[in-house]
Each structure stands twice: as C-alpha cells, then as structure tokens.
Amino acid sequence: MQYMLLIYNDPAREPAYGTPEFDAMMDGYFAANQRMKADGVLRSGEGLQGVETATSLRFRSGKVETMDGPFAETREHLGGYYIIDAPDLDAALTYAALIPSAHFGTIEVRPLMDYNPAA
Amino acid sequence: MTAPGPASAIAVSRELDRVMRADRGRLLAVLAASLRDLSLAEEVLQEAAVSALGHWGRSGLPAQPAGWLLQVARRKAIDRLRGTARDSRTGKALGLLAGEEAASEHQAIPDERLRLIFACCHPALEPKSRVALTLRTVCGLTTPEIARVFLDVEATMGQRISRAKAKIAAAGIPFAVPDADHWAERLGAVLTTTYLIFTTGYVAGPQEPRDLCLEAEYLIRLIDGLRPGDAEIEGALAMILLTAARRAARIGPDGASLPPGEQDRRLWDPDRLAEGRAVLARAVARHQPGPFQIKAAIADCQMAAPAPDWPQIAALYGALLRHEPTPVVRLNAAVATAEAGDPVRGLAIVEALGGALSDYQPWHAARAALLALTGDRERAVIAYREAIERASTVADALFLERRLAGLDPRPAPRRG
Numbered sequence: 001m002q003y004m005l006l007i008y009n010d011p012a013r014e015p016a017y018g019t020p021e022f023d024a025m026m027d028g029y030f031a032a033n034q035r036m037k038a039d040g041v042l043r044s045g046e047g048l049q050g051v052e053t054a055t056s057l058r059f060r061s062g063k064v065e066t067m068d069g070p071f072a073e074t075r076e077h078l079g080g081y082y083i084i085d086a087p088d089l090d091a092a093l094t095y096a097a098l099i100p101s102a103h104f105g106t107i108e109v110r111p112l113m114d115y116n117p118a119a
Numbered sequence: 120m121t122a123p124g125p126a127s128a129i130a131v132s133r134e135l136d137r138v139m140r141a142d143r144g145r146l147l148a149v150l151a152a153s154l155r156d157l158s159l160a161e162e163v164l165q166e167a168a169v170s171a172l173g174h175w176g177r178s179g180l181p182a183q184p185a186g187w188l189l190q191v192a193r194r195k196a197i198d199r200l201r202g203t204a205r206d207s208r209t210g211k212a213l214g215l216l217a218g219e220e221a222a223s224e225h226q227a228i229p230d231e232r233l234r235l236i237f238a239c240c241h242p243a244l245e246p247k248s249r250v251a252l253t254l255r256t257v258c259g260l261t262t263p264e265i266a267r268v269f270l271d272v273e274a275t276m277g278q279r280i281s282r283a284k285a286k287i288a289a290a291g292i293p294f295a296v297p298d299a300d301h302w303a304e305r306l307g308a309v310l311t312t313t314y315l316i317f318t319t320g321y322v323a324g325p326q327e328p329r330d331l332c333l334e335a336e337y338l339i340r341l342i343d344g345l346r347p348g349d350a351e352i353e354g355a356l357a358m359i360l361l362t363a364a365r366r367a368a369r370i371g372p373d374g375a376s377l378p379p380g381e382q383d384r385r386l387w388d389p390d391r392l393a394e395g396r397a398v399l400a401r402a403v404a405r406h407q408p409g410p411f412q413i414k415a416a417i418a419d420c421q422m423a424a425p426a427p428d429w430p431q432i433a434a435l436y437g438a439l440l441r442h443e444p445t446p447v448v449r450l451n452a453a454v455a456t457a458e459a460g461d462p463v464r465g466l467a468i469v470e471a472l473g474g475a476l477s478d479y480q481p482w483h484a485a486r487a488a489l490l491a492l493t494g495d496r497e498r499a500v501i502a503y504r505e506a507i508e509r510a511s512t513v514a515d516a517l518f519l520e521r522r523l524a525g526l527d528p529r530p531a532p533r534r535g
Contacts (some may be wrong), residue, residue, distance in 0.1 A: 001290045088293035111290050
C-alpha cells in the first residue's frame with residue numbers, strides 16, 4: 001500500500017539554522033532518507049518552502065480569487081512529505097517515526113487512493 | 120449423519136447456533152487475517168452460516184462443522200474478490216485464500232485471535248471504538264448489546280463499528296502480532312482496552328444477558344492463553360480477578376458504595392481472590408515489572424488483612440508514577456500518602472493538582488476526605504458538597520453523604 005507521510009510543524013519550534021539542533025535534524029532527515037531508500041519503500045519526497053511563500057487560489061462565483069498565504073491559518077503547517085510503499089500501517093508508522101520533525105511537530109500518515117492500476 | 124426432516128432442521132439450526140457461539144471469533148480471526156478486511160470476513164461467514172442451514176438440512180451434519188463453515192466462507196470470499204476490480208491487496212488475499220481453500224476442512228483451524236485482538240485494539244482507532252470492536256468481534260456481542268452498555272443509540276454504535284472496520288481496511292491496519300520493538304506499547308493498548316471493558320461493566324453493575332466484567336475476564340484469560348508467560352498480561356489478569364473478587368461487596372446494604380477497607384470481607388469471592396494472588400505472584404517472579412502488575416499489587420494491598428496496607432500502597436503508587444506520570448495517578452498516590460499517616464503532605468499534593476483535575480469528580484472526593492483527615496471541617500463540608508454534586512452514580516453520592524454526615528462537629532470554642 002502507498003502512504004503519504006505529511007510533515008506538519010510550527011516554524012517557531014523548528015531548530016534555527018546554524019545551531020547544533022539544526023544539524024542534528026538534518027542528519028536525522030538524511031538517515032531517514034537513506035533507510036527508506038535502502039528498504040526500497042521510498043517513492044518520492046520533498047520539502048516545501050515556508051508558508052510566507054504560499055499563494056492560495058479558489059473559484060468563487062465563476063471568478064478566480066487569489067490570496068496571499070496558506071489554506072488554513074494554523075500554527076502547524078505542511079512543511080513537506082514522503083510517499084512510501086509499505087506493507088501495512090504498522091510499517092508506515094515505523095518510517096514516520098524516523099522523521100525528525102515528529103519530535104517537535106506531527107506526522108500525519110494517510111493511505112493513498114488506489115485507482116486500480118491493474119484494471 | 121442425521122436423517123433429513125423437520126426434526127433434523129431443528130437439530131441443524133441448534134448445532135449451527137452452537138458452532139457460531141463457540142467458534143465465531145476463531146473463524147472470524149482466520150478469515151480476517153487472510154482478507155485483511157473485517158467487514159468482508161463477517162459477511163462471508165454470515166453467508167456460510169446461511170448455506171449451512173440448507174446443506175446440513177439436506178445432507179446431514181458435517182463431521183467438522185466449524186471447518187465446513189470456514190471452507191465455505193473462503194469460497195464465498197474468493198467469489199466476491201474475483202467479482203471486484205483487482206488491486207494489489209485483493210490479489211494478495213486471493214492468493215492466500217486459494218492456498219487455504221485447497222487444504223482439507225478436517226484440518227485443525229489455527230487460532231489467529233491474538234492477531235484479531237491486536238487489530239481491534241490498534242492505537243490508530245479511537246479508544247471507545249477499540250472497546251466496541253473487540254466486544255463485537257472477539258467476544259461476539261451484538262451491536263444492540265454494545266449500544267446498551269454505552270447508553271448509545273443503536274444506529275450510532277453501528278456507525279462507530281462500521282467506521283472502525285472501514286478504517287482497518289482502508290488504512291491497512293495489519294492483523295498481526297507486533298514485533299518485539301512495538302510489543303510493550305501495543306500490548307498496553309490491548310490491556311487498557313480489556314480493562315476499560317471491565318470497568319464499564321463494574322460501574323454499570325451485573326447486566327443481562329452479557330456482563331462486561333465476565334466478558335473482560337474471558338478476554339484476558341484468552342489473551343493469557345494465547346501468549347502464556349507474559350508478566351504484564353498476567354498482571355492485568357490478576358488485577359481483573361482481584362477487583363472482580365470484591366464486586367459483591369462494593370455496595371453496602373444501604374446502597375452506598377464502599378471502599379475495600381470498609382467492605383464485608385465475607386462477601387469477597389475466595390476463588391477469584393486466591394487465583395488473582397497466585398497469578399500476581401507468578402507475574403512478579405518473572406522480574407519484568409510493568410504498570411498492570413503494580414496496579415494488581417495495589418488491588419491486593421487494598422484487600423490486606425485486617426486493613427489496607429497504606430504504606431505499601433503509597434510505595435506502589437510511587438513506582439506506578441514512573442510508568443504513568445499522570446495527574447490521576449498522582450492523585451491516588453497523594454491519597455495513599457495521607458492514609459499512610461501524612462495527611463498534610465497528601466493534601467498539599469491534592470491541592471496542587473486542582474488546575475489539572477478540577478473537572479474530575481474523584482479529585483473533589485479525595486480533597487474532601489483529606490480536608491476531613493487534617494481536621495479542616497469547614498472546607499471539608501464544602502468539598503464534600505462539590506463532590507456529591509458531581510457524583511456519577513447514586514451509590515457514590517450516598518457514600519459521600521454518609522461521610523459528610525459523619526464529620527466530627529467542630530469542637531465548641533471554650534470560654535473562661
């Protein structure tokens with residue numbers, strides 16, 4: 001099954017660039033990437049630029065509305081994601097626990113829709 | 120073989136009832152483990168039961184009724200899966216089923232109920248859903264029976280159970296016994312669910328037709344039988360047995376609930392008490408301490424003769440705090456400290472917990488008791504009233520009213 005691991009965190013609680021905590025976090029991400037690649041489960045994964053770079057768009061009454069900022073005004077924002085192919089939820093949770101942001105943010109684990117590629 | 124006819128039709132439905140009562144959980148567990156879908160497992164087992172009525176009526180009872188049901192349910196599942204769009208999951212399930220279906224129906228049915236229990240008690244499900252799902256699939260309660268226990272509308276409980284089953288299938292919650300790395304955490308969720316079933320029954324009182332205290336006892340004995348020699352499982356079994364032993368004594372003749380120290384010991388069940396103590400001793404001898412063993416030891420000390428062993432209880436709560444540093448455990452530890460002879464210190468801890476527990480009725484009851492112990496009658500009266508107002512059962516309210524009425528009148532100030 002494919003799962004998306006969505007990385008949510010509060011930028012204010014994230015370690016600052018240049019601190020030993022930041023280096024430890026980057027080492028943690030590197031180790032998580034290596035482990036997912038070595039186990040053959042990693043399909044893709046990206047980090048996102050900060051919410052200050054986000055632009056939101058929607059159609060209302062047939063007209064496009066474009067706004068500065070993210071979809072939801074919350075303290076924790078989507079900061080990146082992985083897509084992995086794991087046998088079950090327990091395996092997916094084990095990989096989610098490798099993501100360093102789990103220590104100060106939250107990782108949401110969601111199965112991908114199965115559009116039945118074999119049909 | 121029974122001859123066909125109306126008499127045999129009755130015999131057939133009676134036998135089917137018996138097999139479904141005795142083996143439903145086992146059959147469901149085997150089917151769910153291959154299908155990875157609890158709803159589908161229930162549906163095909165139900166269809167197999169319907170076929171059984173016809174087939175057994177015509178051709179007589181099979182030698183292995185449970186094995187027959189399992190084979191037919193597997194065939195029904197294969198038919199269903201072949202009819203649906205294939206994805207990787209149904210492909211895998213079909214492969215598994217085809218292999219199992221080729222085996223003889225006379226083969227012993229493997230006991231996969233531990234896998235089923237771990238799926239139903241998965242932390243990815245809400246705690247209340249874990250309880251409902253475990254009662255439904257492992258203990259075989261009906262949805263109306265479970266709804267009654269929770270005082271829920273039947274439709275609401277039905278929705279809760281189907282949502283939980285749908286999440287197991289969609290999120291890929293495995294029907295698997297966790298590995299050593301995750302064993303302690305996941306077992307904790309299973310034992311907590313079992314204990315929640317027990318306390319729900321304990322608070323509700325004996326209920327017909329399904330008494331949740333007995334269901335919890337059945338469940339924990341089943342888990343102990345499926346994974347023998349685990350100290351925490353034994354701890355949970357001991358705790359349930361020791362608490363169940365004093366069930367008949369927990370309400371006094373006047374309808375007020377009684378703490379263990381004030382109960383009529385002649386009403387304690389000597390068999391459960393003895394077995395609970397023996398199981399606890401066996402668990403402790405394994406030298407793998409854990410929260411359920413500590414809680415069982417506390418239950419044991421509360422039943423010490425001639426009175427509860429408060430210093431030991433206080434020490435055990437101190438140990439429990441290392442596993443579960445929660446405000447509720449701190450509250451119980453403070454009460455034990457006070458009862459063990461230091462009410463001033465106990466009260467100070469209780470007062471400090473006010474921010475976290477002011478909505479928690481037992482906090483008000485404990486505070487009232489400790490204010491009374493320290494001789495602060497005036498504030499004890501107010502605290503007792505707060506606790507009575509929040510009491511969730513008549514028996515608890517009555518107990519607190521007794522305490523309130525029994526407070527020593529304030530010594531009249533002497534003059535002259």
